Amino acid sequence: MFNVFKKELMWGGRRLVLETGRMARQADGAVLATYGDTAVLCTVVSNKTPRAGIDFFPLTVNYQEKTFAAGKIPGGFFKREGRPTEKETLTSRLIDRPIRPLFAHGFRNETQVVCTVLSHDLENDPDIVALIGSSAALTISGVPFMGPVLMVESEAHELSEDVMLGAVMFGHTAFQEVIQAIIALAESCAKDPWDLPVANEQEETVKRRLGELAGAAVRQAYTETVKQARYEKVGAAKKEVVAALTAEGLPPEVIGAQFKELEADIVRGAILDTGKRIDGRDLVTVRPIVSEVGVLPRAHGSALFTRGETQAMVVTTLGTGQDEQIIDALAGEYREHFMLHYNFPPYSVGEAGRMGSPGRREIGHGKLAWRAIRPLMPEKDKFPYTIRVVSEITESNGSSSMATVCGSSLSLMDAGVPLTRPVAGIAMGLIKESERFAVLSDILGDEDHLGDMDFKVAGTEVGVTSLQMDIKITSITEAIMKVALDQARAGRLHILAEMAKALTAARGSVADTAPRITVIQIPKDKIREVIGSGGKVIREITETTGAKIDIEDDGTIKVASADSKASQAAIDWIKGIVAEPEVGRIYNGKVVKTVDFGAFVNFLGSRDGLVHISELAPRRVGKVADVVKVGDEVKVKVLGFDDRGKIKLSMKVVDQATGADITEEVRAQRAPAQAE
Secondary structure (H helix, E strand, O other): OOOOEEEEEEEOOEEEEEEEOOOOOOOOEEEEEEEOOEEEEEEEEEOOOOOOOOOOOOEEEEEEEOHHHHOOOOOOOOOOOOOOOHHHHHHHHHHHHHHHHHEOOOOOOOEEEEEEEEEOOOOOOHHHHHHHHHHHHHHHHOOOEOOOOOOEEEEEEEEOHHHHHHHHHHHHHHOHHHHHHHHHHHHHHOOOOOOOOOOOHHHHHHHHHHHHHHHHHHHHHOOOOOHHHHHHHHHHHHHHHHHHHHHOOOOHHHHHHHHHHHHHHHHHHHHHHHOOOOOOOOOOOOOOEEEEEOOOOOOOEEEEEEEOOEEEEEEEEEEOHHHOEEEEEOOEEEEEOEEEEEEOOHHHHOOOOOOOOOOHHHHHHHHHHHHHHHHHOOOOOOOOOEEEEEEEEEEOOOOHHHHHHHHHHHHHHHOOOOOOOOOEEEEEEEEEEOOEEEEEEOOOHHHHHHOOEEEEEEEOOOOEEEEEEEEOOOOOOHHHHHHHHHHHHHHHHHHHHHHOOOOOOOOOOOOOOOOEEEEEEOOHHHHHHHHOHHHHHHHHHHHHHOOEEEEOOOOEEEEEEOOHHHHHHHHHHHHHHHOOOOOOOEEEEEEEEEEOOEEEEEEEOOEEEEEEHHHOOOOOOOOHHHOOOOOOEEEEEEEEEOOOOOEEEEOOOEOOOOOOEOHHHHHHHHHHHHHO
């Protein structure tokens, strides 16, 4: 019934198996990729005809994790998987970026790649398995895919450029085994290849006519160094030529696609021929930078980072353990105390558009900046705050994710977060034609769209903390990557110097508006007393004082409040609960009950003690009510414990006005009376 094909290899000390022919046989390509006991089913389907009226490649990648893969049932009311998690979105992008540029130029057929995690051994992350399976499924599907692929994305702890390049090349070498296995699988079972899209006579006509009618206008438009002026001139040229060629009977979608090609040829050629870029810069110059901190009066930390026409308003908020993000992942539930969120509103590029929940791009850019910053963050036990950074992109013309890195570093330091060192990021580009190439520092949005590589590098003056490559061609060499990394380092150091004009290190303390967190330790056997039955005690403390309180299993308690008096009140309350009464020490207390033989006084947390009628005052007392009543604030001294462990207190040996110990005075008064 099944015609199964398999390729197996030992890779990284574990068995990698690529299998096709048993599952999802109606898809154009389907591969079950298994690594260890982690298994991902990767499928590819392409429509047989191009989608009409478009000038882009309609590719969708969906990576989805099924909770049954880890033997779990989804939480929530509906008990089924819902909207994609952040991990699913990031992995979808991880797969999309390297495969997209490897489809044949001009391919316009709707294509969907679906990766479903069927088994997770809680040791081998399914993301790389899904990328391998997708590459294999595409390679055997027959669709015009020029793979297999290699993806580069990393987080590092201030590694040098040489070490980072070595790591990339090591990964490239190590992946060759997998690439060869995919090729071998394809040789045994690949479907017949689809016909490659070819330029037809109509496209050639459009290309020629565009050059004749719009070439000069587009060249002139790209001499404008201001983005909006450039866009206006390019838009006007496009509108005029589309109208003219449509009147000649040529289809608008072909005109649109070829107009993009014309723009690319003009911009790329000018950069390679002259070394000058769209905005007039040379290849290595970074756009003008302005760094500002403390721009929002009530925020715990804020920064406005502007680089050319790209600007990020980045705000840091400090919270407590109650603000940590709880993440229910396949590998198990965990908490995250450092969050970085990126938002890209339409006004940042001068457009009116739909506002909604974060899209894939926003989630991906936020995670890239998070990776860049995280290696410099303080350990939680040294800075016990939950930290949320939000980057609002207020202007954009190239590499807003790297502006987010720079702004986040400044905002965190403004909030008093003790980063090891400031962090900066820069986006690099590549233009390559045959043997000629140009590496561009701090690329514009247009240079990103029209270039052959988008290469983002973040780090400190010491080394690289994050690296991401979107490679759009297959002829990137180690020598080109070395030039790009070295050029990126120079640009990064320049940006760090500009950031230092605003702030060089973390402020000495957190803002007045931020909560102050005090950490105290109590015996583990006292935790239950602090929490109380059903949380009654801890709830009363927080409601009464206004402080936030986090209690950990080892007896660590974190008390947080922007009001120091509230924090101290909560701390004193907790210490009172867990403290043991000391014989001979004087305490403030309150009378909670009176009886014929004395008064019960609450003096230490929930602890009560008895003041016997003979200890109420330094004189004979006829009735307890003659001295105290319920609710009175009194001062008591601990005398000791009776045979049953009950606490014995005295009021008469304490000056009720000053709280001074007057034991000797009372004893001296008693001596003459006894002598008589």
